[in-house]
Amino acid sequence: MLSSLSLFLLSAFVALASAASDYHEQLLLRPLPQDTLLASFNFRSNESQTSFEQQNFRYVPRSLGQILQHAHTQELHLRFSVGRWDAENWGQRPWQGSREGGTGVELWAWIEAESEEQAFARWLTLTNALSGLFCASINFIDATKTIRPVMAFSPEGDHRNAPNLHLLHGTLPHEVVCTENLTPFLKLLPCKGKAGISSLLDGHKLFDASFQTMAIDVRPVCNLDDGNCSLEMEQSVDMVLDIARSKRPRDNPIPRPLPVDQIECDSSKGYNAHDTCFPLNKGTEPGWTLEEVFGKPLRGSCPLIEDSDDTNSVCINTPPERTVDIKSDGEFRETKFASDTLRCYKLPVGADFDLVLPEQKMTTGLNRPDPQLFAARSINGHGQERGSTQAIIKNPSTTEPVEFVYLESLPWFMKPYLHTLRAHVDSSSESPIKETYYRPALDRHRGTHLELRMVIPPSSTLTLTYEFEKAILRYTEYPPDANRGFDVAPAVIRVLSPQAADKQGIYIRTTSLLLPLPTPDFSMPYNVIILTSTVMALGFGNIFNLLVRRFVGADEVPTTAGGLKGILQAKVAGIKAKLGRA
């Protein structure tokens, strides 16, 4: 509870800070159970609407700004994610899930346009431009992967001046996010990864994380008092590091078995001997430093941050008893919030900064807020023709029902049967579905779009199932790479009530699914074609011959022999006949 309070305080604090300055960055570290560490990086830059329209860019990067202007995009959300959040152990998601996407790439934007066609054309412009900017296959988000969500998303910004907004949403679940996406991401930052907290971001560690998501959010923000609007761009990176794995040196990353004397054995076991060791968990919080975990030192503060007393760039959220030592040659300042569970530091300028946490035996457990919902989705059944999808959504709260929107965006070749859609809550017989929005797929033109508004009573589990049929693709429609099956985008769950404290909302995403489709062995058709052609030629040739050739008895055939001899014989016979007649 304390921790969630501190989180709330922190986000309020961040909002306040961002309103005050044009550029702001913050790193929040939170040790999680099982020797993992959540690092949430957040960068915010502001640009006043007038200077943005005049193409006068300071903190918002020109490259992205011009794309947004060209594609008439008012609000943009782009996500790159790898791995999955382990809600059971790690609890609530960072930013309540509002700054993360499904596995792969997820993009949604509010585009200003007069008609749907124009909106879609601008959407294509946007995806193609972003594809080039982020070195990702975002240009593959075409009509079949685009949906127009109705309930699952609402704008975060103030759009009073833009009446004709169209929301478009696309996903690429199979996109592999890697360092080539991180580099352009860092280039958008004012300090470009050279100073400030962004100097910690290193491809090797970021992509070795157990869960990692990068987000870019652009939205207009208006001041209610004076009506001044500005464009706010927020970049965030959330990663969960396995501390033991991250601490391995880069030149020796192999997890070799530890020497026996470094393993703690349970000596209470009767069989414990020099060659037999039941490993014990030490029960201590592991020690780490920023440099060890991120593989790079923190190179002081980004000089572009406005210098004021409350700009705290690094915060760590641990129980007060945890020892945190600071190693820095420069001048820094520590502030404590939320009954000392949140310690924040103002970074020195031009000097390295490091947090040192020694290995420590803790008496108080880690604080960890529970998520509103747990969700898991899987494919059932087997075979090439049909299957079913099952989503299990659990409400852990013992008092409050949870209302949420469940959004599925399915590829066209996965054809759900809506009549088989069953939602069942284990604690009541009442249907939990309050509202359904369904837009069926069109073969090769658009995918299925399904949105359900549902309510789960307290401490209950909702099971949602539907069956589907797998379409057979044309052989040119298979991607040219190794075919392991097709990925189905994660379902997006937006919690409506209890309401989120801010406009960002509470989101949960399931894992993506692998849909194995009937796949031809592409060398086989050639063999089959050759074989069948041979058989056809032989069989057809013979039968055709039998049909068109006239068979006559051997005695009915003129007895003349063929060839030259026959011709001669016929001549001789003719002459003989003439002579005989004569």
Add this chain to the structure above:
Amino acid sequence: MALISSILALRRDARILKIPPYLSALCIVIGIAWLLVLPLNEYSRNTYVSENALLPGQVHTYFTGSEHNVFRAYRQEVHAMIDRPVEERSQRLGDIFRSNNLKVATQKYSYHVSNRTIANENVYAILQGPRADATEAIVLIGAWKNMDDEVNNSGVALVLTLARYFKRWSLWSKDIIFLVSGDSTTGPQAWVDAYHDGHDERYVESLKIKSGALQAAVAVDYPAGPWGHRYDKLHVLYDGVNGQLPNLDLFNTAVQIASSQMGIGCAIQRMFDHRDSYKERLQTMLRGMVSQGLGHATGPHSSFIPYHVDAITLSTVGDGWHDEMSLGKTIESLFRSLNNLLEHLHQSFFFYLLIQANRFISIGTYLPSAMLIAVNFSITSIALWVASGRSTEPIPNPASTAPPKDDSAAKKDIAALSTESRQPEMELVEQDDHKALVPKASTAITERHLLFPLLSVLTIHFLGLIPLYMFNTWGAENLSRLYLTFANGTTLLPLVIAWFLSELRPLSTQEVTLIQCFSLLLLGMILAALATLNFSQSFLIGVLATPLSFVRKTNKTWLTAIQLGFLAVLNPVMVAQWSAKLLGADLQEVLVLAAQGWHVWGLWTQVTVWLIWFPAWVLGSVVVAGGVMEGGLVG
């Protein structure tokens, strides 16, 4: 073309009907000979890994050092669980998995088969690949008890140690599921059914946590006790339920890693001392075929294969110098290879016969032998169809100047008959401008009466449902008695049916021929289809049913007796008896296992036996037994 037209011309030749029995026999001889030459070098190939991504044995393995100490401790832990109740065992296994930060769940199952209850509990843990997206998973199985009902002490300990070891690696691109199943056949079946949501919730609990699509499964069987046992070889088991096989690439990868990288010899089909001679190759192949033909589960891996999850079991055999760490390294290397897979295993063969751990025969080479056996029935059936359409009277040759040779009755009557009446009845045939006189008998059309033969064939085939039902539902304690009753009953059944028929509705020769024709037609068609699914089963049933092509109704009592005696030995029920004795199995156990297979594994062998082979045998025997009745009546 000339060949075809001359064959067409031969169509009405009486001699053509004499060929089919020889043709059938030739098919059988070639079919069996074909099988016998398969082990030769010319017809088999060395195995090779087709899937480039697998790269077997290309990685260094690090499973050594302190992992050995941990393994010894886990082996002691597992040993201490042996006498504990199932719940406590699951709890303790779960605790070890949980202490390594894995997600753990249990699954109870309780089947009721033949009045027995098979109940136990599976424990499984999921290692979520750090970079994986939960779409694919590979399974490592350590069944609590192996196929010989020994506690898989070291095997389970190895699974626990590997779970701890694998958790530290960050390179897994797929989830890894560690499954400790309650037993070797029912537990994995319950688990894999529930994983694909194909389970019956009355008997099997649903899985609480799941991962992505299963790509492969490897089971470990290492029953050494708490003080270890050094083994000599790895016995690789690969037969799935209903004779389905895993992709050959998985088998090859395992064999190559074990033999090349770790230096552990591999054996298959219990041929532990294989010196690569013709005889041993043939023996391996035949053992493989019997195992495939029976279609039973041979290990924890068997249940996975029907779900298109390639799976094998590695089992340790003999006394040698290899220890648990080399087995652990083999599995580590195998999992590293499987982790490389970009797509489901599909490159290599799914249909093969192995004659040695690194030699195989592909489907294109062996399939003709079962097909030839199946074709022999079709040939006889076609011949019988043609024969049923011919009149029973011999067609005289009007052009013959020689008098009928052996017709003694005719000789006596020569004087009495006028010359005109000795000539066969002739008919004038006109076509176009040509006219011809042909004997009437050769143009006469014999009508086939199909209804009764068709009905009787279908009825007998449906009657197969009775034993199918009884053997699968009766209690285990009654199965032996049921079997004895059936063995006696079915031996007498053809005689009883034939007697009833002769009393109630004597069959005409044509009906007898048609019954045999339809029965063989069905048998030939089904065996040919079966050969593509389960080659061995089709071949074995085909060979055991071959006499059905040659037995005929005859008036000679001694011939009928010989035929009946021969058929009695090849009665499917009797075959079960003597083959069980020959293979050293207990018949009672076989019957119980068969019922278990039907209810739990989804075994189809009983269906082929009771609904295809058995009815065909009954019909063949009834046809022969008809001779006894007539002979008896005449006598």
